[in-house]
Amino acid sequence: MKDIIFTILSNKKLADRTYEIVLSCEKGAHGVLRPGQFVNIRLDGLYLRRPISVCDWTEDTVTIIYKTVGKGTEQMSLMAEGETLDVLTPLGNGYDTAKTGDRPVLIGGGAGVPPMYGLCKALLAEGKKPMVVLGFNKENEIFYVEKFEELGAEVYVATADGSAGTKGFVTDVVKTLEFSHFCTCGPEPMLKALDNVIDKNADGQLSFEERMGCGFGACMGCSCETKYGHKRICKDGPVMERGEIIW
Amino acid sequence: MVKEMNTKVELCGITMDNPVMAASGTFGYGYEFAELYDINVLGSFSFKGTTLEPRFGNPLPRIAECNEGLINSIGLQNPGVDKVISDELPKLAECLHKKVMANVGGFSIEEYAEVSRRLDGCEQVGWIEVNVSCPNVHDGGIAFGTDPEAASSVVRAVKAVVTKPVIVKLSPNVTDIVAIAKACEEAGADGIALINTMLGMRIDLKTKKPVIANKMGGFSGPAVFPVAVRMVYQVYEAVDIPVIGIGGISTAEDVIEMMLAGATAIEVGAANLVDPYVCKKIVEDLPRVMDKYGITDLKDIIGGAHNG
Numbered sequence: 345m346k347d348i349i350f351t352i353l354s355n356k357k358l359a360d361r362t363y364e365i366v367l368s369c370e371k372g373a374h375g376v377l378r379p380g381q382f383v384n385i386r387l388d389g390l391y392l393r394r395p396i397s398v399c400d401w402t403e404d405t406v407t408i409i410y411k412t413v414g415k416g417t418e419q420m421s422l423m424a425e426g427e428t429l430d431v432l433t434p435l436g437n438g439y440d441t442a443k444t445g446d447r448p449v450l451i452g453g454g455a456g457v458p459p460m461y462g463l464c465k466a467l468l469a470e471g472k473k474p475m476v477v478l479g480f481n482k483e484n485e486i487f488y489v490e491k492f493e494e495l496g497a498e499v500y501v502a503t504a505d506g507s508a509g510t511k512g513f514v515t516d517v518v519k520t521l522e523f524s525h526f527c528t529c530g531p532e533p534m535l536k537a538l539d540n541v542i543d544k545n546a547d548g549q550l551s552f553e554e555r556m557g558c559g560f561g562a563c564m565g566c567s568c569e570t571k572y573g574h575k576r577i578c579k580d581g582p583v584m585e586r587g588e589i590i591w
Numbered sequence: 592m593v594k595e596m597n598t599k600v601e602l603c604g605i606t607m608d609n610p611v612m613a614a615s616g617t618f619g620y621g622y623e624f625a626e627l628y629d630i631n632v633l634g635s636f637s638f639k640g641t642t643l644e645p646r647f648g649n650p651l652p653r654i655a656e657c658n659e660g661l662i663n664s665i666g667l668q669n670p671g672v673d674k675v676i677s678d679e680l681p682k683l684a685e686c687l688h689k690k691v692m693a694n695v696g697g698f699s700i701e702e703y704a705e706v707s708r709r710l711d712g713c714e715q716v717g718w719i720e721v722n723v724s725c726p727n728v729h730d731g732g733i734a735f736g737t738d739p740e741a742a743s744s745v746v747r748a749v750k751a752v753v754t755k756p757v758i759v760k761l762s763p764n765v766t767d768i769v770a771i772a773k774a775c776e777e778a779g780a781d782g783i784a785l786i787n788t789m790l791g792m793r794i795d796l797k798t799k800k801p802v803i804a805n806k807m808g809g810f811s812g813p814a815v816f817p818v819a820v821r822m823v824y825q826v827y828e829a830v831d832i833p834v835i836g837i838g839g840i841s842t843a844e845d846v847i848e849m850m851l852a853g854a855t856a857i858e859v860g861a862a863n864l865v866d867p868y869v870c871k872k873i874v875e876d877l878p879r880v881m882d883k884y885g886i887t888d889l890k891d892i893i894g895g896a897h898n899g
Contacts, residue, residue: 345626345627345867347866347867347868386865386866390656391656391657391658391659391660391661391812391813391861391865392654392656392661392864392865393865432867554651554652555651555652555653555654555655555802556654557653557654557661557663557864558617558863558864558865558867560623560867561619561623562617562618562619562623562624562863562864562867563616563617563654563663563665563864564616564639564648564653564665564668565653565654565663565665566651566653566654567647567648567651567653567665567668568651569647574647574668579623
């Protein structure tokens with residue numbers, strides 16, 4: 345982990361209350377190694393940093409996508425190109441692509457979609473053939489579907505109100521697919537629903553969200569109990585293996 | 592820097608390179624921070640509150656943001672004293688070559704004494720910090736720190752079984768901090784550390800329920816700094832043992848102010864969680880701020896605000 349100052353290259357609206365920021369830094373400075381890792385952003389006037397998952401990265405950029413859900417993210421949405429952000433990076437364990445097999449399914453729900461992009465890219469680079477299932481509430485919240493398609497992934501969309509793609513939830517799509525492994529990120533009820541519908545023998549990696557204090561393992565503010573003992577969602581997670589989770 | 596600056600202070604017979612310590616619960620067992628910088632630049636630090644048995648702590652969420660601070664309700668999560676001695680302290684020994692402060696939590700007088708006795712036997716431990724002020728556990732912690740009688744019983748029991756200096760960490764959630772500090776001194780405490788967190792609450796407007804699962808938690812951060820300065824000032828007047836100032840410190844200026852109020856050493860808490868490098872920055876910034884205010888020897892300013 346390092347504390348670095350990024351410069352905002354772009355900050356644009358992708359969908360309803362959903363924005364994408366591309367941050368630039370010196371080559372190699374951000375340290376992001378695995379999809380599913382996150383960064384923790386300091387914002388003027390707010391005491392705690394805001395943890396946001398990494399969507400994509402290059403040697404000298406990090407792309408994050410966030411939903412405006414409160415003061416911090418609303419403040420971020422107003423920031424302009426050229427402004428700077430104080431960021432702790434990289435944080436968390438991320439997904440282990442060695443465990444996915446050749447035909448994994450990646451399932452993202454709402455603000456959980458972004459880390460699936462970096463993961464999809466990494467898996468394709470390893471020669472695997474991921475399927476992607478993206479869930480949104482309604483059509484005007486949809487983002488990044490074409491970006492996944494441009495990567496060459498097989499993409500399915502579900503909306504709760506049926507305004508686009510399959511009417512229903514990601515579980516309705518996932519039930520119909522055959523896959524070697526699943527990786528997911530989204531609200532906890534979605535993760536739980538997936539655990540319920542996916543064959544008990546299938547392995548998966550699930551990324552959890554929690555209110556954090558520090559984001560780097562010091563305060564024990566986001567500890568959870570797992571089958572292998574206490575884990576800090578920020579440092580030992582946010583990605584947990586299906587087999588260790590106590591629901 | 593041309594002038595000779597002396598940042599050394601003495602805390603209960605142990606000389607520290609500077610008065611800057613990290614507060615218990617914000618610095619783990621040190622080694623996570625040692626990945627970021629050489630933690631030997633600190634005066635010392637107080638490690639995560641330790642109890643007799645392992646504790647998972649409180650349900651999630653345990654954290655709520657506030658203006659200039661946060662509320663936490665961790666609930667003394669720790670692996671238990673035996674694991675701390677067998678696993679955590681050896682790891683810490685690799686990165687800290689100084690005496691560390693052992694923070695002790697408890698649910699009974701006997702537990703405080705037993706955990707203190709075991710930690711007293713560790714060579715690395717310089718001081719025992721007895722936490723009678725954790726607001727996040729029931730039937731323990733704060734129950735001992737809000738009553739002069741109960742606090743002094745804990746101090747007497749711990750003093751009877753340890754050889755190292757005993758520092759009592761007090762709660763600000765009391766009507767008369769001075770009475771409790773005096774009771775601890777009379778019971779044999781070698782120092783007083785204050786303040787632990789203030790009991791607080793946030794309510795989420797969307798769910799219309801408290802943010803913290805345990806409803807209440809301990810409020811800390813820059814917002815509590817003036818309360819801490821006031822209490823350190825009051826306790827310094829009332830006792831003859833050293834006082835450690837804690838509460839909202841995040842800059843070298845805050846360190847000087849807390850020392851003027853009467854602190855011999857200080858602990859940085861919440862600030863570590865938002866800037867993991869903050870303790871190092873404070874230590875590095877101290878000589879500049881001392882120079883700015885015409886201070887050459889830091890120990891000379893302890894309690895300076897009381898003169899005249």
